[in-house]
Amino acid sequence: MITLLEARHIDKRFGGLKALSDVSLTIGKGEIYGLIGPNGAGKTTLFNVLSGAYAPDGGEFVFNGAALPSAKPHLVVAQGIARTFQNIRLFRELTALENVMAGHHIRTKASVFGILVQNKRTREEERLTTERAYELLKYVGIERFATVTAKSLSYGDQRRLEIARALATEPRLLALDEPAAGMNATETAQLKLLIEQIRRDGITVLLIEHDVKLVMGLCDRVAVLDFGCKIAEGIPSVVQTDEAVINAYLGGGCRYEH
Amino acid sequence: MEIFLQQLVNGLVVGSVYALVALGYTMVYGILGLINFAHGDLVMVGAMVALQTMLFLMGAAPGMSPLTMLTLSLAVAIPVCMMLGYTMERLAYRRLRNAPRLAPLITAIGMSFLLQTIAMILWGRNYHTFPQLVSTAPLQPVAGVFVTPIQVTIVVGSALIMAALIVLVTKTRLGRAMRATAENHRVAALMGVDTNLIIALTFVIGAALAAVAGVMYASNYGIAHYGMGFMPGLKAFTAAVLGGIGNLGGAMLGGIVLGLVESFGAGYIEHMTFGLLNSSYQDIFAFIILGLVLIFRPTGLLGERVSDRA
Amino acid sequence: MNELASAVPWLGRRNPQAARWLIVIVAIAAPLVAVLFGRTWVRVLDFALLYVMLALGLNLVVGFAGLLDLGYIAFYAVGAYTAAFLASPHFGVHLPFWIVLPVAAGCAALAGIMLGFPVLRLRGDYLAIVTLGFGEIVRIFLNNLNYPVNITNGPQGINTLDPLVLFGWDLSRNLEITENLSINSLFLYYYFFLACVAGSIVFIQRLQVSRVGRAWAAMRDDELAAKAIGINTRNLKLLAFSLGATFGGVAGGLFGAFQGFVSPESFSLMESIAVLTMVVFGGMGNVAGAIVGALILSALPEILRHLAVPLQQTLFGTVLLDPEVLRMLLLSLAMILMMLLKPAGLIPAHARYSHVEHLKRHGVSR
Numbered sequence: 001m002i003t004l005l006e007a008r009h010i011d012k013r014f015g016g017l018k019a020l021s022d023v024s025l026t027i028g029k030g031e032i033y034g035l036i037g038p039n040g041a042g043k044t045t046l047f048n049v050l051s052g053a054y055a056p057d058g059g060e061f062v063f064n065g066a067a068l069p070s071a072k073p074h075l076v077v078a079q080g081i082a083r084t085f086q087n088i089r090l091f092r093e094l095t096a097l098e099n100v101m102a103g104h105h106i107r108t109k110a111s112v113f114g115i116l117v118q119n120k121r122t123r124e125e126e127r128l129t130t131e132r133a134y135e136l137l138k139y140v141g142i143e144r145f146a147t148v149t150a151k152s153l154s155y156g157d158q159r160r161l162e163i164a165r166a167l168a169t170e171p172r173l174l175a176l177d178e179p180a181a182g183m184n185a186t187e188t189a190q191l192k193l194l195i196e197q198i199r200r201d202g203i204t205v206l207l208i209e210h211d212v213k214l215v216m217g218l219c220d221r222v223a224v225l226d227f228g229c230k231i232a233e234g235i236p237s238v239v240q241t242d243e244a245v246i247n248a249y250l251g252g253g254c255r256y257e258h
Numbered sequence: 259m260e261i262f263l264q265q266l267v268n269g270l271v272v273g274s275v276y277a278l279v280a281l282g283y284t285m286v287y288g289i290l291g292l293i294n295f296a297h298g299d300l301v302m303v304g305a306m307v308a309l310q311t312m313l314f315l316m317g318a319a320p321g322m323s324p325l326t327m328l329t330l331s332l333a334v335a336i337p338v339c340m341m342l343g344y345t346m347e348r349l350a351y352r353r354l355r356n357a358p359r360l361a362p363l364i365t366a367i368g369m370s371f372l373l374q375t376i377a378m379i380l381w382g383r384n385y386h387t388f389p390q391l392v393s394t395a396p397l398q399p400v401a402g403v404f405v406t407p408i409q410v411t412i413v414v415g416s417a418l419i420m421a422a423l424i425v426l427v428t429k430t431r432l433g434r435a436m437r438a439t440a441e442n443h444r445v446a447a448l449m450g451v452d453t454n455l456i457i458a459l460t461f462v463i464g465a466a467l468a469a470v471a472g473v474m475y476a477s478n479y480g481i482a483h484y485g486m487g488f489m490p491g492l493k494a495f496t497a498a499v500l501g502g503i504g505n506l507g508g509a510m511l512g513g514i515v516l517g518l519v520e521s522f523g524a525g526y527i528e529h530m531t532f533g534l535l536n537s538s539y540q541d542i543f544a545f546i547i548l549g550l551v552l553i554f555r556p557t558g559l560l561g562e563r564v565s566d567r568a
Numbered sequence: 569m570n571e572l573a574s575a576v577p578w579l580g581r582r583n584p585q586a587a588r589w590l591i592v593i594v595a596i597a598a599p600l601v602a603v604l605f606g607r608t609w610v611r612v613l614d615f616a617l618l619y620v621m622l623a624l625g626l627n628l629v630v631g632f633a634g635l636l637d638l639g640y641i642a643f644y645a646v647g648a649y650t651a652a653f654l655a656s657p658h659f660g661v662h663l664p665f666w667i668v669l670p671v672a673a674g675c676a677a678l679a680g681i682m683l684g685f686p687v688l689r690l691r692g693d694y695l696a697i698v699t700l701g702f703g704e705i706v707r708i709f710l711n712n713l714n715y716p717v718n719i720t721n722g723p724q725g726i727n728t729l730d731p732l733v734l735f736g737w738d739l740s741r742n743l744e745i746t747e748n749l750s751i752n753s754l755f756l757y758y759y760f761f762l763a764c765v766a767g768s769i770v771f772i773q774r775l776q777v778s779r780v781g782r783a784w785a786a787m788r789d790d791e792l793a794a795k796a797i798g799i800n801t802r803n804l805k806l807l808a809f810s811l812g813a814t815f816g817g818v819a820g821g822l823f824g825a826f827q828g829f830v831s832p833e834s835f836s837l838m839e840s841i842a843v844l845t846m847v848v849f850g851g852m853g854n855v856a857g858a859i860v861g862a863l864i865l866s867a868l869p870e871i872l873r874h875l876a877v878p879l880q881q882t883l884f885g886t887v888l889l890d891p892e893v894l895r896m897l898l899l900s901l902a903m904i905l906m907m908l909l910k911p912a913g914l915i916p917a918h919a920r921y922s923h924v925e926h927l928k929r930h931g932v933s934r
Contacts, residue, residue, distance in 0.1 A: 009721065074799060082797070095922070097932075105782065106798035147933075492700070
């Protein structure tokens with residue numbers, strides 16, 4: 001397994017609350033890696049630290065062999081990590097197409113001057129951005145809504161759009177925060193196909209999910225967080241029978257106090 | 259030293275007025291998250307209505323004692339401002355509670371200018387002499403510092419009002435409902451609090467404080483004018499932010515601190531800048547403090563809540 | 569232009585091409601019609617165009633990037649005073665206009681960045697009040713920087729600015745064509761300002777449909793999500809402040825040369841609010857809205873001035889509401905009523921941030 005992302009001893013505190021303590025993970029290239037745990041276990045916090053929304057209080061992430069900058073979201077994206085949000089966060093007034101085009105921002109270079117004079121490079125880049133965004137809408141299956149504003153899309157389509165927008169940043173690692181939340185069985189099944197397709201296209205996937213069936217059927221490996229500690233890691237069928245995991249879901253505290 | 263003490267007294271007096279106005283800002287912000295720009299102009303309305311009442315009384319009952327006259331004019335100015343505060347909330351802000359984030363703020367700015375315009379229509383553009391019913395003749399100097407009865411009245415009066423407000427908010431049922439509404443409207447409503455009423459009352463109480471502050475401010479300087487409320491309003495808002503917005507004690511502390519900074523700043527700015535700037539720059543202190551606080555300590559001196567709303 | 573065309577009532581939807589031509593014709597013919605009512609109306613149009621420029625610039629900051637700036641007029645002031653310093657007897661400097669205007673724009677842009685840096689982390693209402701403070705600080709300095717060294721000449725302002733001279737062509741003189749036919753200077757200014765406004769519109773619309781415009785819109789709609797797709801919000805905010813300020817600076821430079829004198833009075837908070845009202849009234853975030861808002865709210869007070877004063881005199885025998893009061897009343901009511909009744913503005917056109925024409929072969933159309 002070639003390592004793509006390594007979390008080394010990540011700590012994060014909010015006041016007196018230890019949201020993450022000494023969390024270490026290794027995600028291999030091309031994996032679908034699941035992150036599960038009860039509510040408040042620190043899964044989303046780990047996402048936020050990874051994506052640079054918060055600075056960690058200790059530890060670091062190593063991505064593709066280099067340390068990730070902390071608390072600089074745009075640099076993290078530039079390195080090739082994209083994320084979605086648990087509660088969908090789209091650009092409401094933009095169309096679906098424009099949302100995805102905005103996602104392409106860091107991979108484009110046009111300067112204000114270039115935009116002012118509309119030189120050939122700028123025009124070409126703009127055309128390519130548009131084309132690419134449309135391809136991505138097609139990829140997630142919502143191209144017929146290209147010119148509809150994001151706020152008027154259905155819930156499931158908004159989730160897809162958010163994934164398309166994240167893909168537009170050309171990531172190597174796609175971090176999905178509960179993508180199946182609020183979806184019905186059909187939509188979830190389609191989502192599963194989409195995630196598998198994304199992996200086949202060479203993008204590693206990190207997945208937070210509550211839907212245990214989805215996680216078990218989709219992920220190569222999973223890690224379980226509870227009270228900010230990693231209590232288990234491994235292939236789904238083994239983790240499922242782990243005593244600590246069962247305890248965590250049924251109650252009981254963190255065993256690995258630091 | 260004498261100059262220092264004199265500036266201290268002046269700062270304390272202005273600061274008390276700022277504190278009274280700041281309370282109105284902070285209560286509304288705490289409960290709605292809205293900067294009610296028009297609050298400063300209620301200070302002006304209070305002063306102008308009181309002035310109008312005094313002029314009427316002077317004509318109607320020439321021999322009336324100054325104290326009675328002051329009481330009567332307050333008795334007119336306060337209800338007028340309260341009604342105005344209620345009207346603004348009811349007609350404009352209430353409809354905008356779920357509007358896009360900039361809408362209530364823009365409305366409040368419009369409201370502020372509307373009040374100024376109406377005042378301009380009613381009372382013209384001129385500066386009016388405001389009768390100084392409490393004497394401005396200095397008392398016997400203590401340690402070389404001159405203190406006037408009006409200054410004493412302002413400081414003592416606002417201290418009493420603030421004490422009463424604290425009792426109201428912390429000890430009464432109404433206060434508890436206000437705090438609950440500020441914490442979370444929807445939950446408070448579920449617990450049986452009539453949040454619409456509470457929000458309206460918050461505006462009304464703030465307006466009453468503004469009216470009193472207006473009379474104090476005008477009595478202190480002996481002048482009233484249609485635009486007199488805007489600057490003190492902004493400064494009082496600064497005071498509220500400085501103390502920690504949403505926090506009553508903070509508003510009082512912020513008001514006093516701002517008053518002192520301004521007073522000392524105006525007194526010493528020439529020395530500090532080697533004569534480059536003079537006291538006509540007094541007004542920039544408030545803005546600089548506001549900027550610094552918001553950038554370096556957005557929670558203010560006593561603030562508990564993080565001000566991350568839009 | 570397309571947005572503006574589709575905003576034309578009735579015609580805009582049916583025949584955008586015709587609507588576009590109509591706008592061009594009206595823009596060119598406007599002063600010729602106005603002059604029939606008196607030369608002062610051409611002057612009103614000249615000022616209206618300056619307000620259009622200001623509104624376009626403020627719309628960039630407020631409407632596109634979502635940063636509520638209440639001190640915008642400060643940049644207008646910086647532009648106007650730069651023009652006054654570089655081309656008037658005040659310092660005895662008389663630089664040509666093609667140097668003055670870029671310098672004025674540059675100074676304003678710099679002021680924009682100076683304001684932008686400290687307020688980067690502030691949002692919404694806090695940003696509004698700090699920018700208001702910035703505007704007031706600039707005005708206080710303009711008012712008082714006549715001592716100990718006279719820089720701004722204090723409240724009196726600076727007089728007799730050099731007129732606008734383009735390649736030896738003085739716009740402040742009437743253009744003599746034949747002995748009994750001449751074009752009044754006010755027209756010359758009008759067409760020059762019109763060209764500036766047209767240029768601004770082209771620039772802004774190009775910005776809107778570009779990676780920058782989309783990034784601004786993204787930041788405005790959801791700052792956290794914008795960061796999460798790699799948008800450097802700090803740089804984009806600074807860019808919005810400085811570009812917005814540039815428009816203010818250019819308008820200020822033009823204003824100084826056109827008016828011939830500048831004083832702090834022209835840059836009061838009321839003017840910032842007036843420009844904001846124009847943007848809000850027309851519709852935040854779309855170019856057509858800013859233009860229409862600026863035209864209506866700058867011309868209407870003038871019309872009222874000419875109608876209301878004589879009307880009051882005949883009705884009441886005296887002037888109860890002077891024009892300045894009427895203007896304030898109009899602006900404050902416009903702001904409040906628009907927010908309560910039609911928060912999206914007069915022209916709530918859906919702003920475009922992409923060229924769908926690129927996707928024609930996929931059968932995508934608007």
